[in-house]
Amino acid sequence: MSKSFMRGALSAIAILPAVALAPAMAADSAPLNVGYVYVSPIGEAGWTFQHDMGRKELEKNLGNKVKTKFVENVPEGADAERVIRDLAQQGNKLIFTTSFGYMNPTLKVAKQFPDVKFVHLTGYKTASNVATLNARFYEGRYLAGVLAGKMTKTNVAGYVGAFPIPEVLQGINAFTRGMRSVNPKAEVRVIWVNSWYDPGKERDAAITLMGQGADIVTHHTDSHAVVQAAEEKGKYAVAYHSDMKKFGPKAQLAAVTHHWGKYYTQAAQDVIDGKWKPTSVWGGIKDGFVTLEAINAGVPNDVKQSVAAAEKDIVSGKMTPFDGPVKDNEGKIRQEKGPMPDSALNKMDFYVEGVAGKLPGK
Template identity: 60%
Template sequence: MYKNLAGRALVAWVTACFLLSAHSRAHSQPQPAPPLKIGFVYVTPLTEAGWARQHDEGRKAVETALGARVKTTYVENVAEGADAERVIRDLAQQGHRLIFTPSFGYMEPTLKVARDFPEVKFESITGYKTAPNVATANARYYEGRYLAGVAAGRMTKSNVAGYVAGFPIPEVLQGINAFTLGMRSVNPKATVRVVWLNEWFDPPKERDAAMTLFNQSVDVIAFHTGSTAVMAAAQERGKLAIAYHSDMRKIAPDAQVVAVTHQWGGYYTQRARAVLDGSWKSANLWGGVKEGMIRVGDFGTKVPQAVQQEVLARQQDIAAGRLQPFRAVAAEVRDNEGRTVIAKGSQLSDEQILRMNWLAEGVQGRIAR
């Protein structure tokens, strides 16, 4: 009897020691770090092509590159202003340690929330104000616009292009002017008619503006808005169009001349890695063709090989620094009121480009105030 009790006690003691040892080993082994929660805020609905789509492709690229080390989420169709501040704050409160806010009107709400969450990193995309925990980044869309203008200048028959524009901020003016300069570099007779919407995303208004321009001899159209409505209008009317943000051949298979796309995956992945390894710092990046953030391609079936090759060659020139859209080489560049804005033999500095407030010679329209 005594031996049985002693034996049982020994077994119990050995078992307890084993369990305690296993428990200790489990807790002494390093536990995997929780995934970095990354939030994205989109100013328009997430559609199959357009501004928000390109940023969402960037989000997916982060997931593909970093796998289980990250967990991403997004909120779409968030108006600039009070709604944006609320959504950005909610993401910070939910434990997101990196938040991307890709819209110019998100800049101030981002800065406001960032002051209350100093441990969270914020990326204001297209903004220009930084803080210790707020970085800014943007793409040199104007480089792609210039190249699209070259294609449009070769393809137009009427020598009249149209441009459906959102708001008259410097980024949009850069695009209109670069497009016009690109067109007129190969077709000096070309003019560009602009319609201002004061909206980023309003498909019915975008469509109406395109139709109005087509009724004014426009046979090739570009746009700086968030939907595919202009492309669909061009397809319907048998006109040509420059896709923006995304390749839009699915929407306008016959109309698309070329697409100016922006690529965010590389930048977003780089910044997420920096948070993970502790090297993230506030910065201000403005990248273009050279950095792989802007790409022109996805030519339509109506574009001759010679035109495609010319555009791609100019794209290589921009990447190599041989071509700068806002450089006056053979003659001075004037605005559409006759004033010299780039002297012959000079080029605009980044600061001057970022403050652009004029329309180039050849643009028919005024800056909406």
């Protein structure tokens, strides 16, 4: 065997470890793939728009450590399960499913992909690889109610609701209690559209409510149709999910907005660091998840001060929107004294005093 051959063979052996290490080094530096499932189109405002803002904030905060992907306008049910599974199969190791009706599809897919982390909004079931995330939207709703109670001339507000689930009822009831805390004559009327996103139905419901005397309307639906309808009719509106004043510059009284970017960033960083846990997070105003913002310039200073005082009390823990006594609109006491516990809030199935009518199916 020649010396030159021996030197070549030894050189080849010497570089083998480096070649073998290359794939491992590449794997270590590969970005975390993060998937999102959205129930409605991203659009220019609303629930999904805010989640997509949070996704973009995550990308900005973590840079090349993450790579995100989203699928929008995914119906709850079988379609959601298929999309969630597809995202897992495509190598996304952290998946956010952003609608209440995605809960069971998320849990089903999570069982099939134990190495993938899932975060579901706004459900209540967890698993070893499924966390839950929710915001105390009702805190912002209470503040909006204080504002509406001070600004209404007819003492009637209209509320366009998606589905009569606890999360939506918390908002309706907190808004009503906020109104009546400053205006005992206030009444809230509700129309259900049985959809998270149906601009046509949302608009029709808002117009009907304004026809019934509501001079302020609000909504727990995903589009800006209610705010736009109020602008056309010369009424006030409280926007939800995101600031919608571009669609109702005169109509928007304020906006109850949601902010997800900080949580999304932390969750992704925890996965990268191997510290992720299947937690259940339910944050409110003090946690930065919910804000009442973009208050109309026409709102008097004393009204703004009333809203600010209520916000201070909520943040400090001095009060909650559901401190007893809490009475339903049929006269039954639902909470005698003290704050209503989370277990009761998560099962809310009634209208409080001041909401007109009966719940569907009651």
